[in-house]
Amino acid sequence: MEDIILKSMPEDGVMQVSLNRPKQRNALSNDLIAKLAEIFEVAWDSSGVRCCVLVGVGGVFSAGADIKEMEADGINAIDNIQRKKNWALIEQFPKPIIAAVEGYAFGGGHELALVADLIVASDDSRFGQPEINLGILPGDGATQRLTRVAGKSLAMQMMLTGDPISAETAYAAGLVSCLVPSGRALEEALKLAVSIAKKSPIAAQLVKTSIKSAYETSLSAGLEVERQAIRQAFAKDSHVEPMRKFVGRKNLTKTRG
Numbered sequence: 001m002e003d004i005i006l007k008s009m010p011e012d013g014v015m016q017v018s019l020n021r022p023k024q025r026n027a028l029s030n031d032l033i034a035k036l037a038e039i040f041e042v043a044w045d046s047s048g049v050r051c052c053v054l055v056g057v058g059g060v061f062s063a064g065a066d067i068k069e070m071e072a073d074g075i076n077a078i079d080n081i082q083r084k085k086n087w088a089l090i091e092q093f094p095k096p097i098i099a100a101v102e103g104y105a106f107g108g109g110h111e112l113a114l115v116a117d118l119i120v121a122s123d124d125s126r127f128g129q130p131e132i133n134l135g136i137l138p139g140d141g142a143t144q145r146l147t148r149v150a151g152k153s154l155a156m157q158m159m160l161t162g163d164p165i166s167a168e169t170a171y172a173a174g175l176v177s178c179l180v181p182s183g184r185a186l187e188e189a190l191k192l193a194v195s196i197a198k199k200s201p202i203a204a205q206l207v208k209t210s211i212k213s214a215y216e217t218s219l220s221a222g223l224e225v226e227r228q229a230i231r232q233a234f235a236k237d238s239h240v241e242p243m244r245k246f247v248g249r250k251n252l253t254k255t256r257g
């Protein structure tokens with residue numbers, strides 16, 4: 001059977017997950033989504049995984065949902081409960097995910113990149129929601145997520161015309177956190193992942209939860225999520241070692257002085 005996902009641990013605490021259907025431009029088949037969900041489910045409680053990098057094999061991120069599968073399945077493609085559950089598990093993965101995008105992220109591929117917490121993109125990559133060209137619309141969250149991140153006007157343009165935007169436009173719109181030279185997205189995403197993996201895993205997960213809540217709740221409810229999150233960081237002693245180290249450093253300076 002084709003290995004549709006490759007998992008590796010290139011650095012301490014960093015899990016690299018590679019979409020591996022290059023001949024189909026990493027189209028997101030049901031099997032691929034299921035395998036991705038399975039990997040995240042295992043990584044969920046694994047203390048060895050503190051940050052994840054998602055990348056596509058073959059110089060592209062992903063061309064989106066598998067059109068051949070959707071064409072064959074018709075409306076059952078949308079009513080596929082298992083796929084929905086798998087996608088939800090990926091969306092709810094509590095640890096930071098970085099998408100490393102080369103080439104393009106289209107349709108469901110772009111939606112998967114939007115599920116990631118950060119996007120590192122090569123400066124010649126493109127982002128698009130071409131579903132309208134197939135007589136449909138995005139079904140894995142773009143009408144909501146893209147609109148919340150990039151605003152109504154750009155979201156409308158992308159989803160009504162189906163035309164992709166450049167990495168530079170995506171960067172200016174806040175979709176992409178870091179633009180890098182062509183061919184360097186994975187390398188730079190891994191560097192970022194290593195630096196995140198060195199931070200307190202509890203604090204990193206709480207940051208993710210709190211920021212995500214900004215897209216789902218009112219300001220006052222979001223502020224309450226943040227307050228509860230920082231309480232949890234203190235309650236779980238996430239602060240003890242780094243604060244002690246900082247205070248110790250000051251004391252050491254004073255003693256020396």
Ligand code: CO8
Pocket residue numbers: 023024025027028063064065066067068070077078106107108109130131134137138139140
């Ligand atoms: N699905 C299945 N196969 C694909 C896909 C895809 N999305 N994209 C490319 N492929 C296949 C092609 O069929 C081709 O296969 P074969 O060699 O067997 O003919 C192979 O990949 C190479 O494709 P191209 O020759 O077209 O490669 P190019 O490099 O010339 O072009 C493009 C790459 C521009 C990405 C082009 O393939 C393309 O436009 N693809 C379709 C992009 C698209 O429309 N994506 C949106 C899909 S719909 C979606 O993602 C959301 C639906 C909602 C889901 C809801 C739940 C199910």
